[in-house]
Amino acid sequence: MSIALSRKPLLSSMSDREDGRTAILLVEDDDADARLVTRSLTPYARRASVARATSLKEARAWLHRNACDVVLLDLSLPDSFGLETVTRLHADAPSLPLVVLTGYDDEDFALDILAHGAQDYLVKGQTDGPLMWRAVQHAMARKRLEEELRLSEERLQGIIGLAQDxxxxxxxxxxxxxxxxxxxxxxxxxxxxxxxxxxxxxxxxxxxxxxxxxxxxxxxxxxxxxxxxxxxxxxxxxxxxxxxxxxxxxxxxxxxxxxxxxxxxxxxxxxKRVESELRRMATTDPLTGLNNRRRFLELAEVEMARLRRYGRAVSVLMLDIDRFKAINDTHGHAVGDHALVRLAEVCRDELRDTDHIGRLGGEEFAIILPETPLASAAEVAERLRQRLALAEVPIVPGDHGHGCLRMTVSIGVAMCGDEDSSIERALGRADRALYEAKAAGRNRIVVSDGYPGPAFASASGPISMAS
CATH class of the missing domain: 3.30.450.20 (PAS domain)
Incomplete structure (x- = not known):
């Protein structure tokens, strides 16, 4: 099947709607240009029907009698010229998508066309079939969205009493x-x-x-x-x-x-409030209020960039709650959640504003300590271990001092190096140290002696070096 060219409608509106084809009205008085348009749309004959009008008056009459999805509109017609053509047809059919055909390739002129009611424009001689078909589809989509937005805004204005800006x-x-x-x-x-x-x-x-x-x-x-x-x-x-x-x-x-x-x-x-809340939800762990994994890694990479630029010390901690599964199995997941929240509270209270802590998953947490060498990071880790060992987690909600459990944590400590390609390498060293702390009996910290940085001379307390 091919697309025929006629000055009369080729298909009635009923047949167009029944076969689902896009009904296009071509308003073009030049026979040669009209043939080029229909030839360009021939590959889409099963998806579109084309009728032709040669003047604005004829187009208006056709639209009065027939349903139409989109108009391809030449600006130079026997009874209308230039932007006035768009304005007049848009006034007659404000809900109808218009694609202007013009021989004038100028961006400012194109913007004027759009401002006068058209959805798109095509430059004659620079348009092939796929481009024209895409313009037709985009014009209909844009007009549909414009109409949906207009109706939505009208409904909203009615709900709020026709409030105005x-x-x-x-x-x-x-x-x-x-x-x-x-x-x-x-x-x-x-x-x-x-x-x-x-x-x-x-x-x-x-x-x-x-x-x-x-x-x-x-x-x-x-x-x-x-x-x-x-x-x-x-x-x-x-x-x-x-x-x-x-x-x-x-x-x-x-x-x-x-x-x-x-x-x-x-x-x-x-x-703005909603956007802020969405950003918070996208970057925050909902249970503890700490950074989620994605946000923590983003902040950590910022600190890594500073390390590479300025050469300042950056350390990381990996920690998790010892025997957390046993807490859940014995006391229930609600108490396990209380333990995670209590850990977050203690860490926030102990850490500096410039430090970053995130929940990576389950009972596993990570901390990045800017401007902190390995020995100082170990001291921070030990303070956290001691504070968390003293923290009470109510077994019964609201019951403080009676029916509480204590938790311990194991912590791995590592230092970032400017040769680390990403924070993941330093976190990997800290994670290995964490598992060594678990293997050594839990409730202790282990400091990675892997690259980079000197060995850490352990002080008193459950601090050891990863081998």
Whole structure:
């Protein structure tokens, strides 16, 4: 089957819907260009049907009678020319995806086309069948998403009582000339009190110089609008001095009285809170609140990079609870969880803010100690071992001092070297030392004497060297 070319609809809307094919209307008055388009789409004949109109008037009439999925639109028609063609057809069928066919290959012009309602554009003579078919599919997908977003936003606005974003306008001197009710609610100023006053009142003082510089650059740029999401952070300032994260879009208008700026401002505090919570959930062990394995390894590699650059000592500890399975089997997993949480609490209390601890899995934990040579790391490990041996874990929730168990830990200690390709090598040495501590009777630390660093002279207490 091939795609035929006709100035009349080739298939009724019913047949298009029954066979599942994409219904395309080609609006093109030039016969040669029309043939090129249909020839390009011939390989997709089983998936698409093409009807043709030669003028905007004929296209409007066809669309009034037939269902259509997408329009391929030439800008130069007998009864319409240029961007006006897009505007007029988009006004008639705002929900219909438009792919513009043009002989003018210019990025700014393409952006204007999109701004006037088209979903995509193709340059004549530079388009093959796969590219055209992909443009058709993408236009429909983009339009569908746009419609879904529009409907979603309408539903949301209905739920929250048709609430609107804050909108304000300033003159060229950045004095406020318009302040809507949503802006009043957001910033805590009455419009009568804020009109004529400088925009800087709504910006934290430390950001005002940078903001003025951004506005100055925007004033002389060719852009007419800018969504200010490429900045590191945008903060608003309320009348009572509270700061809030904001999403800001800004547009400029050349007015008879000079340049005007209009900003649409949305409070994104809740979105920021959700993003922060998602980041926390993605990087935190849910039981102990410590770094999870992935986050710990990320932090450890940062310390390794500092070691390679500055040559500063970095040590690692591997530790786990002795006979943890017996705790679970004897007292239940809830008590085992209490033991893990208690270990995390003791370690957090003992370690520095610059140290990093993570739960790698089960009862296994790892600690990285920046700026810490091997001997000092062994001392930290011994303090942790002693503190944890004294920690009480209630067998019955809320029962402290009665019905508690004590736990012990075994710890392996190793030092990182600038020749380590990754933190995993140092953790491997510490892990081997940990298992030697287990084999030697548990409740002790073992210091790896493998590469790198000198042998550690053990002090009193259950500290030994890995052989």
């Amino acid at each position: 804050a909108i304000l306008t300033t003159d060229a001197n950045l004095n406020i000339t318009l302040f809507n009710r949503a802006a009043e609610s957001l910033f805590g100023y009455d419009a009568d009190d804020i009109l004529g006053r400088p925009l800087s009142l709504l910006i934290p003082e430390r950001f005002r110089p940078d903001h003025d510089a951004h506005i100055a650059d925007f004033s002389v740029s060719e852009l007419q609008a800018r969504v200010m999401t490429n900045r590191r952070e945008v903060l608003g300032l309320t009348a009572n001095g509270q700061e809030f994260p904001a999403e800001v879009s800004i547009a400029k208008l050349h007015h008879a009285h000079g340049l005007l700026f209009t900003a649409v401002i949305r409070d994104v505090s809740e979105r």
